[in-house]
Amino acid sequence: MTFISYAQNFEDIALWRALQFFPGGFYIDVGANDPNHDSVTRAYYERGWRGINVEPVDVYYQALCRERPGDTNLQLVVGETQGEVDFHVFPDSGLSTASDEMVAMYAASGIQLEKCKLPMRTLASLCEEYVSGEIHFLKIDVEGFEGAVLRGMDFSRWRPWLIVIETPFDQEPEWKDIVPAAGYRKVRFDGINTFYLANEHANLAGAFDIPPCTIDEFHLRYGHPLAFPVGAAEAALREQARRAELAEARVRELEGSRWFRLGQQLNPVRRLLRR
Template identity: 55%
Template sequence: MTFISYAQNFEDIRLWRALKHVEKGFYIDVGANHPTTDSVTRAFYDRGWSGINVEPVPSYYNALCQERPRDTNLQCAAGDNAEALTFYGIADTGLSTLDPAIAQQHKDAGMPVQTQIVSSRTLSDICEAHVDGPIHFLKIDVEGHEETVLRSMDFSRWRPWILLIETPWNRDQTWETLVTDAGYHPVVFDGINTFYLAEEHLNLKGAFDLPPCNLDEFQFRPGHSFVAPDTDLEQALIAERQRADRAEAELHALRNSRSWRAIEKLKKVLVRG
């Protein structure tokens, strides 16, 4: 089956190379943003994976709940404590941040920045509550808040195979020792993100040796920024996707309803009888 790429910069293709042998794997997406547009995890969800999406922006959180019913969607920020945090939102972008200095830069550039208070949970607490198996990759895109997120994770207990962390172009991130001291090795910088492999999974390094290419047999999703738009086709495909997402969400809700459980229990009684 042709791989459909949703990610902004081929991130999902690189990850799929390394992890395509895993069936129904598990991811954590900190700063998940939109469930489809530029999503690193959407392609994996479409192939049966599931995971945890951490997203404080209400509109994106609501969209995740609608389009990702198999996922655990958390409306909060990831931080080094459970205190409320000041969040600087920039609507319809991936630039919202917890960093006041970055927020000020966006204000100076003329962007509308809205301030709100959001709840915070440590990444270790999130894992404790929602992880019961291997974490195949952890993606962190939090616009300058990376160090705080990383400090909230117990890498001695929770060992994602791959870390994908947004990093500055000059790669002068002060937090990198938190990752390398925990036994993670940088394997590639793609211009936006750095990929790190856990030392116990360095056998996957070969998947990152070459940039994405035609041999990966992928296509971009309709409406991807790398594709010239075909407006009519794009709108039709988006509408079909939305209908499919609604149907999946309704089925998921039905299967978790009391009436569904009662019917299933009655079926078992009738079969035994």
């Protein structure tokens, strides 16, 4: 079965190189967003893996419930404590956040967010309730709230083999010492995310020596921006379908007209006159 990559920056391929020999694995995706577009976990779900998807934004949460019925899908914020938190929604994007700093930055740029209240739980409490075995990878993409997620995890009890954390702008985040102190080493930075490997799985480090490439024998999802562009082709097909529908409607209109029916009735007379 050819591996089809759905992730934004080949994160799923990088993980697959290390994890492909462990079928039926388990993942936790904090900030899952869309179940297909830019999804790090979609390819794994297709291969029978299952896990936990945490997504606060309602439209994406509902989509996850529809398309990932085998997963545990949760609509909440993962943070440092239990309770309730203000969550700020940036519609139709992956930029929604519970981070006050990110909200201030958006406001300074003139971006208007929709605020709502959501329950907040720690990652440790979710593991306590839903995890019964190995966690093969943990992905965190929460727009500036990563530190709170990490501080709410008990890494002495639950040990994801790999952790992928979005770090696009700051290679020295305020939480930079948390993961190494928990017994993880940095094995890759892909320009968007930092990959950490648990010390007890150091034998997998070689999988990250080179970036995803042709040796991984993968295909990109249909419509991936780095694959053959389909936007223009789909627009052209929609236009042709629209024109065909209009033509069919015009034909039906003509066939229903009085003059068409009269012409049909005169056809035998025309054939007789030609003879």
